[in-house]
Amino acid sequence: xxxxxxxxxxxxxxxxxxxxxxxxxxxxxxxxxxxxxxxxxxxxxxxxxxxxxxxxxxxxxxxxxxxxxxxxxxxxxxxxxxxxxxxxxxxxxxxxxxxxxxxxxxxxxxx
Amino acid sequence: xxxxxxxxxxxxxxxxxxxxxxxxxxxxxxxxxxxxxxxxxxxxxxxxxxxxxxxxxxxxxxxxxxxxxxxxxxxxxxxxxxxxxxxxxxxxxxxxxxxxxxxxxxxxxxxxxxxx
Numbered sequence: 001x002x003x004x005x006x007x008x009x010x011x012x013x014x015x016x017x018x019x020x021x022x023x024x025x026x027x028x029x030x031x032x033x034x035x036x037x038x039x040x041x042x043x044x045x046x047x048x049x050x051x052x053x054x055x056x057x058x059x060x061x062x063x064x065x066x067x068x069x070x071x072x073x074x075x076x077x078x079x080x081x082x083x084x085x086x087x088x089x090x091x092x093x094x095x096x097x098x099x100x101x102x103x104x105x106x107x108x109x110x111x
Numbered sequence: 112x113x114x115x116x117x118x119x120x121x122x123x124x125x126x127x128x129x130x131x132x133x134x135x136x137x138x139x140x141x142x143x144x145x146x147x148x149x150x151x152x153x154x155x156x157x158x159x160x161x162x163x164x165x166x167x168x169x170x171x172x173x174x175x176x177x178x179x180x181x182x183x184x185x186x187x188x189x190x191x192x193x194x195x196x197x198x199x200x201x202x203x204x205x206x207x208x209x210x211x212x213x214x215x216x217x218x219x220x221x222x223x224x225x226x227x
Contacts, residue, residue, distance in 0.1 A: 034215050043201060044154075044218040089154070091216075096167045097142060097205060099216060101154040 002027045002094050006102035013080055014110050021075040021105050023090035028068045030092045035064050035075050038087045038104065047088075048075070080109045114138050115219040117202050123225045124192055131188045132222045134202030142166075143185035144203040144216065145177060154201070160185050189224075197226045 003026045013019050023033070032051045036044040048064040050057040050073070057064045063076040073090055087106045091099040115136045124130055136143060144167075145157040159167035163179045174190045185202060202219040 036218075041223075043220040044203075046215045046217060049215040087152070091154075096159055097216075098144070098156040098159055098167050098169075099146075099154075100156075103151075103153055 002100045004102040006105050010106045012108040018078050023073040025071045028071050033073050034091050036089045082109045085109050117219040117222050121223050129190045134185045136204040140204040142205050146201040148199040192226045199223050
């Protein structure tokens with residue numbers, strides 16, 4: 001059974017700092033990994049999807065990496081801004097595409 | 112243009128009532144999903160439909176019944192609501208086999224259900 005872990009559960013950084021959010025998964029037989037953002041009381045916004053054949057995927061100030069063999073992914077956020085404050089979730093698909101989610105990392109970027 | 116939409120956004124009801132949540136996607140996707148996010152913010156799959164056919168049914172009470180009239184719609188009907196059903200319910204969609212070398216899953220804004 002796939003398990004996805006995100007540690008720490010919460011993170012607070014000053015504005016402008018570069019930061020890394022970690023995600024680990026127990027079953028490395030995945031096809032891709034997806035990072036989402038969730039703002040309080042809102043739905044999930046897909047940030048990046050990285051296929052198993054890729055090592056990195058970039059979108060603006062965000063960069064996601066994937067190391068299947070070690071069961072890890074990281075989301076790198078450059079030059080963080082207060083608007084980046086949100087909960088960041090990673091998820092991996094299993095049988096029939098059902099996503100298994102981590103519990104998320106709640107990021108607070110202080111002005 | 113909203114890609115995945117859900118109605119209602121908020122639903123407050125009494126125990127024992129029956130309620131429905133509607134979901135529509137205009138992305139042309141073949142696969143749709145229902146997820147539940149509990150009070151601890153943990154997201155878990157409930158159902159998945161591919162082209163109107165049920166393909167995932169997790170351990171969910173049979174008071175929950177999904178219905179897909181066409182591949183753009185996946186509604187969730189809940190009978191005899193209980194206090195523990197209070198949660199945020201998210202609809203999502205993806206291309207066929209979205210997790211299998213396919214594209215990402217796109218989520219609706221969620222429906223916050225409160226059972227009193």
